[in-house]
Amino acid sequence: MGPQDQYLLLLLTCLLGPPVRCEEPHHQEEESQGPSPGPGHHHHWSYTDILEWDTDYPDCGGAAQSPINVDTQNTTFDPQLRPIQLSGYDLAPGETLELENNKHTVVLKLPDSLKIVGGLPHIYRAAQLHFHWGSDSSPGSEHMVNGHRFPGEIHVVHYNSEYKSIDKAITQPGGLAVLAAFIEEGPDDNAGYQHLLDHLDEVKEGGNSVEIPGFDIRGLLPQQLDRYFRYNGSLTTPPCFQSVNWTIFNQTLLLSAKQVGSVDNPEYHPDL
Numbered sequence: 238m239g240p241q242d243q244y245l246l247l248l249l250t251c252l253l254g255p256p257v258r259c260e261e262p263h264h265q266e267e268e269s270q271g272p273s274p275g276p277g278h279h280h281h282w283s284y285t286d287i288l289e290w291d292t293d294y295p296d297c298g299g300a301a302q303s304p305i306n307v308d309t310q311n312t313t314f315d316p317q318l319r320p321i322q323l324s325g326y327d328l329a330p331g332e333t334l335e336l337e338n339n340k341h342t343v344v345l346k347l348p349d350s351l352k353i354v355g356g357l358p359h360i361y362r363a364a365q366l367h368f369h370w371g372s373d374s375s376p377g378s379e380h381m382v383n384g385h386r387f388p389g390e391i392h393v394v395h396y397n398s399e400y401k402s403i404d405k406a407i408t409q410p411g412g413l414a415v416l417a418a419f420i421e422e423g424p425d426d427n428a429g430y431q432h433l434l435d436h437l438d439e440v441k442e443g444g445n446s447v448e449i450p451g452f453d454i455r456g457l458l459p460q461q462l463d464r465y466f467r468y469n470g471s472l473t474t475p476p477c478f479q480s481v482n483w484t485i486f487n488q489t490l491l492l493s494a495k496q497v498g499s500v501d502n503p504e505y506h507p508d509l
């Protein structure tokens with residue numbers, strides 16, 4: 238095993254782009270406290286008023302705004318980083334999960350028995366996962382690598398187990414850990430993804446939700462969990478708290494053209 242085999246990367250510099258797009262924590266509408274949104278906030282942000290986000294949500298103008306373009310020339314190998322290790326991800330079919338179309342994307346709520354137990358300074362518990370898909374009307378992945386945008390991106394959102402709940406963690410530095418991976422088109426169906434795609438037409442309209450049987454959530458992430466980019470960033474949508482320890486896997490996920498096409502519903506996409 239040479240250094241090549243253990244290819245962990247740390248993005249040391251905060252590569253700031255324009256405040257591109259942000260991510261909404263799924264419970265944000267219910268949230269009544271926290272440092273922002275400030276006075277005069279509107280809860281119904283949209284992607285068309287990106288440049289105004291930091292008026293209503295001061296954190297959206299922060300120094301560590303996500304997403305970013307990962308410039309691989311500007312990354313540094315960090316020998317201290319360890320492979321991401323997951324626990325409890327293999328859910329039995331008897332365990333039901335709520336799948337929701339929240340009008341921005343498709344969200345799968347996750348039990349907090351799913352954990353990241355290696356590769357980060359704390360143990361992090363899962364809360365939900367969601368997607369940023371591409372289509373004619375939305376650009377696809379949020380992060381970019383060397384200026385390249387991918388057809389889709391999965392985000393598995395976790396919160397630091399030092400906090401009692403995600404609501405407590407979400408405003409704190411290192412309070413959240415998001416595992417991100419890029420989706421690309423390949424020749425074959427991805428069996429892991431089919432568990433989820435099978436239920437998409439049950440949540441065709443914004444606001445719909447459905448209970449689906451548990452499956453191996455690990456199958457939604459790449460095989461290789463030891464090659465990733467790490468950086469301190471933020472939620473990518475309002476309220477943009479600067480609280481996310483990001484992990485962006487270097488290995489991409491391959492889905493067939495048919496599978497990628499099956500998400501081609503404007504309701505599953507950020508509402509540009």
Ligand SMILES: *[C@@H]1O[C@H](CO)[C@@H](O)[C@H](O)[C@H]1NC(C)=O
Nearest residue numbers: 248249250251410411468469
């Ligand atoms: C990330 O944030 C932590 C805690 O604030 C800090 O110790 C660390 O140096 C930061 N890392 C980078 C790469 O900026």
Ligand SMILES: *[C@@H]1O[C@H](CO)[C@@H](O)[C@H](O)[C@H]1NC(C)=O
Nearest residue numbers: 250251252253308310311312
């Ligand atoms: C790489 O990082 C340096 C130092 O932060 C920065 O000045 C430079 O613009 C970055 N290069 C690119 C291409 O982003």
Ligand SMILES: *[C@@H]1O[C@H](CO)[C@@H](O)[C@H](O)[C@H]1NC(C)=O
Nearest residue numbers: 318357358410411467469482
């Ligand atoms: C994110 O994780 C890295 C370890 O990879 C750690 O050095 C850093 O302090 C963490 N950032 C925060 C804000 O906790």
Ligand SMILES: *[C@@H]1O[C@H](CO)[C@@H](O)[C@H](O)[C@H]1NC(C)=O
Nearest residue numbers: 309382383419486487488489
């Ligand atoms: C993976 O890492 C290689 C080597 O740095 C880079 O060329 C490639 O663009 C990366 N791909 C992704 C999706 O991170």
Ligand SMILES: [Zn+2]
Nearest residue numbers: 260367392473
């Ligand atoms: Zn996201």
